[in-house]
Structures are given as structure tokens and as C-alpha cells.
Amino acid sequence: xxxxxxxxxxxxxxxxxxxxxxxxxxxxxxxxxxxxxxxxxxxxxxxxxxxxxxxxxxxxxxxxxxxxxxxxxxxxxxxxxxxxxxxxxxxxxxxxxxxxxxxxxxxxxxxxxxxxxxxxxxxxxxxxxxxxxxxxxxxxxxxxxxxxxxxxxxxxxxxxxxxxxxxxxxxxxxxxxxxxxxxxxxxxxxxxxxxxxxxxxxxxxxxxxxxxxxxxxxxxxxxxxxxxxxxxxxxxxxxxxxxxxxxxxxxxxxxxxxxxxxxxxxxxxxxxxxxxxxxxxxxxxxxxxxxxx
Numbered sequence: 001x002x003x004x005x006x007x008x009x010x011x012x013x014x015x016x017x018x019x020x021x022x023x024x025x026x027x028x029x030x031x032x033x034x035x036x037x038x039x040x041x042x043x044x045x046x047x048x049x050x051x052x053x054x055x056x057x058x059x060x061x062x063x064x065x066x067x068x069x070x071x072x073x074x075x076x077x078x079x080x081x082x083x084x085x086x087x088x089x090x091x092x093x094x095x096x097x098x099x100x101x102x103x104x105x106x107x108x109x110x111x112x113x114x115x116x117x118x119x120x121x122x123x124x125x126x127x128x129x130x131x132x133x134x135x136x137x138x139x140x141x142x143x144x145x146x147x148x149x150x151x152x153x154x155x156x157x158x159x160x161x162x163x164x165x166x167x168x169x170x171x172x173x174x175x176x177x178x179x180x181x182x183x184x185x186x187x188x189x190x191x192x193x194x195x196x197x198x199x200x201x202x203x204x205x206x207x208x209x210x211x212x213x214x215x216x217x218x219x220x221x222x223x224x225x226x227x228x229x230x231x232x233x234x235x236x237x238x239x240x241x242x243x244x245x246x247x248x249x250x251x252x253x254x255x256x257x258x259x260x261x262x263x264x265x266x267x268x269x270x271x272x273x274x275x276x277x278x279x280x281x282x283x284x285x286x287x288x289x290x291x292x293x
Contacts, residue, residue, distance in 0.1 A: 020053040025060070030096045032059045039097055061099065061108065065092045065163060068112055068119070074173065075124050081132040082176060086169040087147075089119055091155065091162045099159030111158055115151075119165065122150040135170055143167070256282045
């Protein structure tokens with residue numbers, strides 16, 4: 001009885017000692033074994049690890065790829081147009097010993113804060129060396145690569161590996177948006193006014209050309225009609241002349257009938273002539289020939 005009472009506490013202490021000397025590192029972690037704050041061993045592979053009970057402790061760090069979103073950052077490109085930039089980075093703890101020495105007991109949160117400072121500085125440095133148009137263009141990919149490459153060397157001092165840096169959003173500050181909008185609106189209005197002015201000028205030019213063409217066509221038509229009219233008159237006179245030579249009496253009769261037709265119209269019923277006027281010679285004769293005085 002006395003022996004068993006002694007062995008049970010010893011066994012319990014032995015079990016506790018064994019259990020406290022064993023730790024497990026899974027595949028998502030890396031671990032450091034510390035003794036009085038000093039690194040005595042690194043456990044990077046998943047599996048069982050051992051340490052001295054009571055005097056050694058295990059500190060675990062995430063071995064996965066981590067993300068870090070930066071607070072909206074105001075940058076001033078080379079053309080002095082301020083921009084608000086949102087960025088994020090992906091990184092991982094590559095060297096846990098260096099990481100522990102750099103951040104101490106602050107751990108991952110301290111490392112994240114220091115990484116934020118590095119990323120903000122590199123973002124301002126890179127984006128401040130180019131124009132805002134470069135930032136808003138397809139050259140952004142090259143700029144993000146420059147930011148990442150600039151942050152890599154400084155992050156290595158923290159035991160971190162920067163994998164990627166991305167610019168999520170690039171906007172103008174709210175106080176500049178209205179001014180920019182008004183400037184863009186004024187530019188579009190000016191372009192529209194220029195287009196309308198050019199359109200009106202082209203319309204006037206086309207209208208003037210059309211008017212000139214109409215005048216030329218009408219003038220040519222009138223000239224052609226006068227030529228035709230002249231040729232017709234000449235032909236008519238020729239016919240009259242030949243008719244007069246063939247039968248002078250018939251020619252005189254025809255001319256008198258034509259004169260009667262033109263003069264004795266319903267709206268011209270009154271004529272004042274001398275009774276012996278030659279105009280009525282054919283009206284005085286009942287033989288169809290001119291009356292002889």
C-alpha cells in the first residue's frame with residue numbers, strides 16, 4: 001500500500017512530463033522551440049516534435065500564403081494628380097528564425113504592420129515616378145511588378161517572402177472628382193461644339209455647291225432653250241418665206257387669220273379702228289380673198 005501510494009504520483013508526473021515534451025506540428029505550420037527566449041530548434045516539417053518540459057516552449061507560425069489588404073493610400077504621381085490607391089499583397093513566412101529575430105514576441109501582427117509600412121513606401125515610390133495616365137493604363141501590371149520587386153528585399157529582413165502585389169482600385173480623391181468631372185464635361189462640350197461648327201461649315205459648303213450647280217444647270221438649260229427657240233424661229237421664218245414665195249395670197253390670208261385669232265379674244269372685245277383699215281380686208285370679202293380698195 002505504501003509503495004503504490006508512492007508510485008502513482010511518480011507515474012502521473014512521468015506521464016505529464018512525457019506529454020509536455022511532445023508537440024505536433026501540422027502541415028500548415030512551422031514551429032520554433034525556444035528556451036528562455038532563445039531559439040534552440042526549428043521544426044518546419046509536419047509531425048511530432050520534442051522539447052524539454054517546463055524550460056522550453058513551442059511557438060507556431062502559419063506556413064500558408066497570407067494576404068494583407070492595405071488601407072486606402074493617397075499617392076501623388078509625377079503630374080501632381082492625386083490618386084487614392086487600394087492594394088493588397090500575398091506573402092508567406094519563409095524563414096521562421098529570421099522572422100522571430102525581426103518581430104520578436106509580436107508575432108504575425110507585428111510583421112503585418114511592418115510589411116504594410118514597406119508596401120506603402122514602395123507603392124508611393126513607384127507610383128510617384130510615373131504619371132497618372134500610366135497608372136490608369138495597361139502599364140499597371142509592370143508597376144505592380146516593380147512594387148513587388150522593391151518590397152521583396154526589405155521583406156526578406158523580416159523573414160517574409162512577398163509573392164504578389166496587386167492594385168485593386170485607383171480613384172481620384174473625392175474632392176477632385178467633381179473638378180475632374182467638370183473638366184472632362186467641358187472638354188467634351190468643346191469637342192461637340194467643334195464638331196457642330198465643322199458640320200455647319202460642311203453643310204454651307206455643300207449648299208453653296210448645290211446652289212451653284214442649280215444656277216449652272218438652269219443657265220445652260222436657258223441657253224439651250226434659246227438656241228432651240230432661235231433655230232425654230234429661223235425654221236419658221238424659212239417656212240414662211242417659202243410659203244410666201246409659193247402662194248402670196250394664201251400667206252396673206254394665213255397671217256390675217258392668225259392676227260384675228262390673237263386679237264379677237266373673249267377678253268378683248270373692243271377695238272377702235274378706221275373702217276377702211278387693211279386689218280379687216282378679209283372680213284369685207286365674201287370670196288375668201290382680200291377686198292381691193
